[in-house]
Amino acid sequence: MSHIEPVVPETVESKDDDRQQNTLKYHLLGPSLTKAGQDSVDQVKVSEIIYNASKGSKYFNREEVRDKVLTQKIEQILQKKRHLEVLDLTRELRAADQFIAQLDASRDLTQYLVHVDCDAFYAAVEQLDRPELEDLPFAVGDGVLTTCNYVARTFGCRSGMAAFVAKRLCPNLLLIPPNFDKYAAKAREVRKVFVRYDPRFESASIDEAYLNITEYCTERDIAPERAVQQMRDEIYSETKITVSAGIAANTRLAKICSNINKPNGQFALANDRNAIMAFMRKLPTRKVNGVGRVLERELQEIGINTCGDINTHRHLLMNRRPLFGDKTYEFLVTSYLGLGRTEVQPVEEYERKSVGTENTFQETADPTHLREKLRLAAEELEKDLRRAECKGRTLVLKVKLDTFEVLTRQVVMPRAIYAAEDLYSCSLPILAKLEQDIPGMKLRLMGLRCTHLVSTKKPDPRAFFGPRPVRAASGDKMPDNLLTGPITPGHTIQARTPERVLVDDGQDDASSPKVERLQTTERDDTPNTFKETSVQQPAEWWDCPICCLPQLTDERLFNNHIDTCLSRQTIRDAIQRDYAYNPASPSRAEPPPKRLKNGERRKGRTGRPNDPKQKKLAFT
DNA sequence: CATTTTAAT
DNA sequence: CTGCATTAAAATG
Numbered sequence: 001m002s003h004i005e006p007v008v009p010e011t012v013e014s015k016d017d018d019r020q021q022n023t024l025k026y027h028l029l030g031p032s033l034t035k036a037g038q039d040s041v042d043q044v045k046v047s048e049i050i051y052n053a054s055k056g057s058k059y060f061n062r063e064e065v066r067d068k069v070l071t072q073k074i075e076q077i078l079q080k081k082r083h084l085e086v087l088d089l090t091r092e093l094r095a096a097d098q099f100i101a102q103l104d105a106s107r108d109l110t111q112y113l114v115h116v117d118c119d120a121f122y123a124a125v126e127q128l129d130r131p132e133l134e135d136l137p138f139a140v141g142d143g144v145l146t147t148c149n150y151v152a153r154t155f156g157c158r159s160g161m162a163a164f165v166a167k168r169l170c171p172n173l174l175l176i177p178p179n180f181d182k183y184a185a186k187a188r189e190v191r192k193v194f195v196r197y198d199p200r201f202e203s204a205s206i207d208e209a210y211l212n213i214t215e216y217c218t219e220r221d222i223a224p225e226r227a228v229q230q231m232r233d234e235i236y237s238e239t240k241i242t243v244s245a246g247i248a249a250n251t252r253l254a255k256i257c258s259n260i261n262k263p264n265g266q267f268a269l270a271n272d273r274n275a276i277m278a279f280m281r282k283l284p285t286r287k288v289n290g291v292g293r294v295l296e297r298e299l300q301e302i303g304i305n306t307c308g309d310i311n312t313h314r315h316l317l318m319n320r321r322p323l324f325g326d327k328t329y330e331f332l333v334t335s336y337l338g339l340g341r342t343e344v345q346p347v348e349e350y351e352r353k354s355v356g357t358e359n360t361f362q363e364t365a366d367p368t369h370l371r372e373k374l375r376l377a378a379e380e381l382e383k384d385l386r387r388a389e390c391k392g393r394t395l396v397l398k399v400k401l402d403t404f405e406v407l408t409r410q411v412v413m414p415r416a417i418y419a420a421e422d423l424y425s426c427s428l429p430i431l432a433k434l435e436q437d438i439p440g441m442k443l444r445l446m447g448l449r450c451t452h453l454v455s456t457k458k459p460d461p462r463a464f465f466g467p468r469p470v471r472a473a474s475g476d477k478m479p480d481n482l483l484t485g486p487i488t489p490g491h492t493i494q495a496r497t498p499e500r501v502l503v504d505d506g507q508d509d510a511s512s513p514k515v516e517r518l519q520t521t522e523r524d525d526t527p528n529t530f531k532e533t534s535v536q537q538p539a540e541w542w543d544c545p546i547c548c549l550p551q552l553t554d555e556r557l558f559n560n561h562i563d564t565c566l567s568r569q570t571i572r573d574a575i576q577r578d579y580a581y582n583p584a585s586p587s588r589a590e591p592p593p594k595r596l597k598n599g600e601r602r603k604g605r606t607g608r609p610n611d612p613k614q615k616k617l618a619f620t
Numbered sequence: 621c622a623t624t625t626t627a628a629t
Numbered sequence: 630c631t632g633c634a635t636t637a638a639a640a641t642g
Contacts, residue, residue, distance in 0.1 A: 059630050066627090144631050162630035292629050327637060358632060404630085408625060447632085625640070 024067045025051045027293060028060075046156035046169060053168040062404035070294060074301045077323055081302055081316060084323075089315040096314040096333075103337055108249065109271040111342040112224040114197075114211045115246045115254035116231075118190065119263035121207035123149040124241055125186045126176055138174035139166060146178055150263065183207075189239045197231050202344035210251050210344045225268045232266065249276065252340025255289050276338040281308030288335050295328075310336040355388050356396070357381050358447025363402040365442040367435060374431055377448040378423035385450060389457045391416035392450025395423065397430045400445035401438075409434065416454040423448060 025047045054060040118124065122140040127133045127149065137155060139148035145166055148157045155170035166173055187206045194201045198211035217224050228245050235243055246257025247268035253276065260267040269279055283306055286296045299305070302323065304313055310332045316322075317329050324332070334340070357380040361373060374397075385391060395417075396410040409430045417423060427448060435441055 054630080057630080063630095141631085146631085160631090165630075290629070294628060325638060352634075354634065356633065360631065406626080410624065412623095445631090449633085621642100623641080625638100627636100627638080629635085629637105 020068065020071060023071065023297070024064055027063060027067050028054060041154060041156050043156075049156070049168050050161075050165055053165045054162075058402065059404055070297065074298055077298060078301060080321065080323060084316055084321075092318050093315040096318040099318070100311070100314070100333055100337065103334060103339060107273065107337070107339060108342045109273065111212060111214045111249060112217060112271070113248060113251050113254045113342060113344070114213055114224075114228055115204075115251065115258040116194070116209050116211065117244050117258045117262065118187075118207035119242045119244055120147050120149050121187075121241070122147040122178060122183055125183050126179075128186075128240055129182075133174070136174055137170050137172060138176060139163075140176050140178050142175070142177055145175075148173075186239065186241065190235055190241055190243070193231060193235045193238060196234075197227065198344070200344060200346050203347055210254065212342075212344050225266070228266055228268075232264075250338075250340030250342050251344065252289060252335070253279075253338055254340075256283070256287055259287070280336060280338040281306060283307045285310075285335070290331060291335075298324075299332075307336045307338075352388065353453065354449055354451040355381065355384050355390065355392065355453065356398075356447060356449025357384055358398060358445060358449075360400070360445045361443075363442050363444040365440055370431065370435075370443060370446070371428070373443075373446045374427060374448075375420075375424055377446055378420040378427065381423055381448045381450065382418055382420040385418040388453075390450075390453040390455050391418040393452035393454060394450070395426050396449040396451060397427050397434075398445070398447035398449065399431075399434065399441075399443050402442040402444050404444075407434070410451075412452070416452075418450075418456070423450075 028050050029043070029047045054063075123138065126138075126140060133149070135151065137149065137152035137157070139145040139152055139157060141147070141163060143163055145157060145159050145161045145163060147159045148166070152166070152170055152173055155173070157166045157170055157173060163175060183206060190207075191201070191203065191209070194209055194211060197213050197216050200212070202210040204210060213224060213227055216222075217227055220227075222230075224247050228247055232243055232245060235241060242264040244258050244262035244264060245266040246254040246260065247266065248254040248257050249269070249271040253269055257267045257269050269275060284296075285291045285299050285304060285307060286293075288307065291299075299309075302313065302316065304310055310317070314333070317324060317332060322329060357377055359373065359377060359380075364370065392413075393416045394410055394412045396408055398406065398408045400406050411426060411430060413422075413426055417426065
């Protein structure tokens with residue numbers, strides 16, 4: 001890392017302090033250094049400016065604390081490592097080798113995956129409307145830079161950076177407020193081109209996508225590189241947006257490759273084991289999606305800088321008392337081997353697991369004020385839940401103190417809810433308790449999130465009578481068998497989300513799912529069925545198994561409702577199944593999978609994904 | 621061991 | 630010095 005020489009580090013303490021300060025500077029530097037190659041920028045100078053601009057702020061203080069904690073954690077790792085080094089580890093070495101061999105054997109080199117990434121997307125879109133911006137340093141965002149153009153990047157500006165810090169780096173920086181609708185529209189244009197190459201392409205975020213172009217190439221007998229070049233040309237001529245692309249045997253490699261010749265370039269890694277191994281061997285761990293500043297540092301400290309180093313240290317990683325968890329271990333090993341997903345999944349087939357909203361505000365300790373914020377969050381969440389067509393069984397309250405410390409508290413509710421009224425009344429007690437536990441609690445952010453979602457999608461009787469309830473349709477095929485299916489290492493499992501969130505690669509933005517939602521949910525359908533249920537009290541409801549909406553806990557009313565629901569359509573769809581509708585015990589009139597003691601969901605989704613892998617990891 | 625909370629991405 | 634979502638690991642009981 002960039003090292004700023006201290007004046008005179010005399011005592012041991014000052015030396016440590018100094019090292020601490022440098023790790024912190026690196027920390028504050030964020031992804032800009034390692035993630036994106038970004039040469040031609042004086043990183044030392046940049047980190048110095050960032051450091052000085054941030055110094056003294058509450059945010060800075062919090063980062064400082066976190067950095068110290070991390071340093072401590074690393075010290076423990078090192079101790080453990082020293083302890084391990086004197087032991088005989090030949091057995092774990094053999095186990096590791098076996099594991100690696102198994103993974104290696106599962107390698108699939110038959111597919112051509114592409115990762116496409118729009119160059120400085122938001123900035124590029126703005127520039128289309130205002131060509132005069134081209135040679136000026138500018139960024140999109142308000143408090144924080146969502147993205148910035150390449151001119152601004154030469155000053156060290158990066159996405160995710162606080163605006164006032166960016167201004168220090170580049171006083172002439174122009175800040176443009178975001179126009180999400182505009183970007184979503186442009187993204188749709190770009191995606192129109194994607195479908196021609198892979199109708200099942202996967203959007204990783206508003207400006208990123210994965211495509212499997214194997215079929216496209218074989219059908220036309222065209223080389224992947226040519227196909228991608230052609231696609232990029234079409235994208236440019238049709239949308240005036242430049243994109244970068246990576247072509248490789250799996251999504252993980254493709255993602256790394258798309259970064260190599262950006263902007264407006266592409267890079268292909270041959271579908272050849274030796275080529276891949278050589279490529280990974282010298283690749284810094286940080287380049288791998290899923291490795292952030294923390295894991296990177298932890299790895300560095302035990303001597304792992306490149307993915308090749310992972311193999312060198314495999315015996316340390318696999319152990320009865322390993323330096324990292326199973327998931328992380330597997331993640332690292334697959335990274336070393338250059339393995340990854342070879343399948344992509346369209347957004348429509350993806351089932352989300354939580355819906356939430358959060359808001360930063362002028363810090364306050366006033367209880368009345370805080371309740372207002374909570375109410376707003378509840379109302380916002382209701383809207384989002386409606387858009388997502390679901391309710392939640394657990395509710396998570398998130399707060400950020402004025403010190404930037406983040407706390408969460410959750411409650412499981414007797415029934416799934418979605419109404420702001422209920423969201424509020426369920427979360428209020430938690431807030432009250434927090435206020436009680438932390439006397440002068442001053443907040444700068446509050447958020448609400450629903451998990452353990454229950455779908456309220458269109459009343460579809462098959463959901464009830466069919467083999468599985470509504471929401472399971474696509475979600476259950478998730479887990480990949482380690483040896484048969486595509487590899488989705490623990491870290492990046494369901495890789496869509498992390499990528500969308502990471503402000504990584506110093507390119508582009510952390511596109512908000514909110515934007516994406518606009519694209520998939522044009523209509524704001526608020527079925528009037530919602531209205532009729534918006535009056536119940538949180539205490540006692542039954543969920544109608546057909547329409548999934550909560551009903552008053554009155555057997556007669558409930559049965560009437562179900563009759564109405566059923567007659568509406570498709571009793572014929574229902575006859576297929578032997579699940580008898582049992583009016584006597586409506587609350588139990590559910591298909592087996594859902595029938596758990598106090599109504600908790602089956603543990604399928606938490607337990608399942610691990611299972612196939614778990615036993616693979618059974619190192620004796 | 622199951623559930624909750626935190627932290628990382 | 631954002632906001633949303635997911636996952637792994639640590640803490641808790």
